[in-house]
Amino acid sequence: MDAQNDVNRGEFTWKISYFTEQDATKLYSEAFTVSGCEWRILVFPKGNDTDHLSLYLNVPDSATLPYGWTRKAKFSLSVIDQVNNETQHEFNASESDWGYTTFIPLTELHDRTGGYLANDTLLIKAEVYILTVTPPVNIQPARPTDKFDSYFTGLEELVNAAETNGVGVGSSSCHQDGALAAEIPTVEEVEKAKQSLKECLSDLFKLNMKERLSEALSTLSSARTGLSPEQQIAIETFRANFSDFTSDFLTFEQDNAEFELHKLQKDRRFFTMKKSHETHVLYKQLMDDLTKEEEELKRKMEEVKEELKRKMDGVNSRRNKLLSDWEILLVDSDEAKLGYKDEMKKLAEAEEKKRIAEERMSRSTTAWSNLKAQFC
Template identity: 80%
Template structure:
């Protein structure tokens, strides 16, 4: 794209791994800066009503910009074919971004069927690659381009972490449930009615708590006893026992396997919840650090303002001091000149006094002769 100069142009590449597994309806890239303005890419992985991929360029800090802000930009978005770059899909626009139109792009950038086509390279290794090229033409009010601060990387990372946490909070863990049926039958000596009742009680305990360590042995004994009973069982109970006992090993193995798998699932779920809590705590701490950094920046600005005042007063004092120095030097130089003149005048006065004394004596002699 044509740009006025390199300062006003920039590009950003966004790689989205495990794209087909994303459950979120909206994904946002981290913010990137061109000509002092922040931008980000927005994509809707599930597509829109037309079964196409919506893709946009967005001003992420729209809500915090001054009233009446505008950004005129020429930009392009490209979905990269990672097998053949010539097949990459690229669209270009020129748009004036405002508070009411803070994002711009296309709701049908590429059909989802084409995007997911395995013969194409748009989702190689289930990774989508999007490239944005931005040329900023005009910004109002003007943006003073500041050098990157040490906290910019923190803001970028934790903004992405916040979006990840939000997406994770919307995902539910769906766990399948298992219905357990336990029956069986064996053959041996015919038990007494008391033994049948005891076996039935043992069977109830096994059924109420399948995962006791001695469950398999107790259950086998109870089924063996009940399979031989001639009284104390209904026809339905007898059929259930025979059915279960015919597949006793498989059924009990299934229960124990479920116990192990369920325990592993609960362990990983617990670890996942602990990781999630750690992420949220990190993000909350980031917010605290950001506030502390803001307070320090404010304090630094106050110190800078005071330093400017002190510097101004210092410069004024130095200026007055220089004026005083000049006046003092003028006085000293004038004093020396006047000192010389006083000495010369004093000498002239002495000579004049001698001459006047001589003249006065002659005047007195003359007066004495004639008066």
């Protein structure tokens, strides 16, 4: 399918471990959501009455959907990097799964040279593109912090589990044989060896007491008096396994040191993980505060927008009035302009008439003056 970034498109990869050991006739993946609709992959490991691997896309909640529901989707099912088949189907109550009964021959799937089952693990990928959904599904838009909430919710569960679970360490018993038998010790030497043994046994075994313990055991094992039969048996039994005891202790010391190192590293990782979670909680609170601040600013912006709208309406009203007056002025000006041109024309005509009249009047005045001079 063509790659597009929209809420109607999604994909899911299902990892099936120990695939060849699966005895079930069919297996379902966990549900995944695309465009508000739940889906899951259905596979028949040994084929659906066929010698092929059978793959289907299934609607897991079909029994609880409203009467008459449908989901038309274009989808592809693929064995990762190997086989990819694409089809389209309208899912409904009677056909809640659709796919390929003969997806790939089982002989080809199980062929080691084919590369389908790496480490006996099968990877199946589903890509779904929703075309129509009846009845429609309301999809909540994703928030930018959703991925953080999802991750740190899982981290919080891990932190809580780590805080409630303690780490127990088992103890191991150690035995070691001692030195070779020595000469028969004196009573004083036996008592001294018994005291030395008591002092060694009063504390945990340490490497620096190995020689002292070995010497005491050697002395007591050679003693003929001063020991009960039970004490003699215990000493001989312990001496017979003294080397194993020392070896076991050294192994324990090494393993314990490794354990303490990992415990320290675990505690450091846990501290970092817990600190990250605490920081996440702080970030979430800061984000909530920013969201409230944003909402308050939006509210104020709406108030300002209303005020600005009223002012803008006033400006537009005055502008419209000005334009109307301007139009009237334009008409009046055009009338004045036409009248002016007409009057200019009439003025020129009147001026010409006046000039002619003045010339005539000048002749008449001259004649009048001559006549007046003759008789007056």
